[in-house]
Amino acid sequence: MTVLLLRLAGPLQAWGDSSRFARRDTGRYPTKSGVLGLLAAAEGRRRTDEIEDLTRLRFGIRVDQPGQLQRDFQTAINWSTGKSMPLSYRYYLADAVFVACVEGDRGLLEALDTALMDPVFPLYLGRRSCPTSGRVSLGVVDEDLTSALSSVEWQAASWYRRIQPQRVELELVVDAVQGSADPTETRRDVPLSFSPERREYGWREVAHLPPAIVDNPLGRPSRRATGIDWLDAVEEA
Template sequence: MTRYLVFQLYAPLASWGEEAVGEVRHSSSIPTRSALLGLLAAAVGIKREEEARLNQFNQHYYVAVRALSRQESWLRDYHTVMIPRENKKRTYATRRDELRLAPEEVGTIVTQREYRCDAYYHIALKETPQAVLPLEALSEALVAPHFPLYLGRKACPLALPLSPRIIHGTLAEAFRQAERELPDPRAPGLASLITSNPECYWDDPEEMSITVYGQHKCADQPVSRLRWQFGDRIRFHGRLGEGG
């Protein structure tokens, strides 16, 4: 029987970065794979510069998301960012070198960043036989994380405990059980956020307990944190059946 680590995510603001082109940083409506794996890696204490550990960690878990929000909204704020002006006669190894070695060439631009508001999710994680840490270790880390956890940006701290638990069964059964058990009694208003038929998203190609409505290619599989590179994956989406 399949095991899933299931936990909840809620915060007044969350930002799930998508591919960034230009001065606008869009947010996905659901947590990206890279964001979820990053949250778990931070919980167990893997540092961003530990490239080999991160690459090994990121390969052996399937993630699934159930987006429960009935009517989420979003907002956009503005930042000023220092960037070097174009200078074709000089090249630098890194952006840090550009800012440090050529301060006279630095200009300022305004960028825009998107946030999701009052979004509530249930997350289910499935391990492969090659997983470096068992689900029990990840569950313990989510209760007492090594590094502070946040939803996409440091300005988006958690507003509820993650309440992790290990559930046996199909993915549909895991989400059904989470729906009965996870909503926090300390947040009575949470029930008003939950829609009657939430959509599910997952990347396990062998998942058969949820009816597939479609699939989408996403560029959110971490490849290199140091070089900020991401690879493609296929993400499926659908909803639980009446008996799921």
């Protein structure tokens, strides 16, 4: 198996898969359609170009730094009539960091890796107002998707590591394998067409795996590690 690992980080991210009208939500982690759109942009594919080879890639996410949900609102004016448009509420993830992984043909993954180093179109994290920061590609490796997500270096910021415990659980969400016993959910998140005139999305099964465990030397020691039971101390006082 061969996988391409991606670091998805930026001041803001927005991964909506069910937004409608004046409310634009975001999911807690990147969508497959959003990440495949980023890869297509790197290669310079137009919205009307074929993306079937991308949709066949198996996809997974590791939540390295979940971020904070932020709400914004926007106003607009119809310049032809001078009338105000409805107020639009938009939700974002601030200061989030994810590791994304796509598994498939080595030739395709290496081409995508090369494109990410010098993208044709700007790369953004779900919405055009959410540019990426830092290096996106973490390289192509010969591992299966789950092993790669579990073993790649933790990408969280130093300030975030300092407020976490010394052992941290990182959530893993991947395309489900048929017959798997892992808890699954169905999401409409496979892009069939990015065309503005005919956007279409298909369904996929998503599996929630046991979390990856990472050591965090910068983290806070646990209560047990200090030798003090603070709850007992308070009760005694």
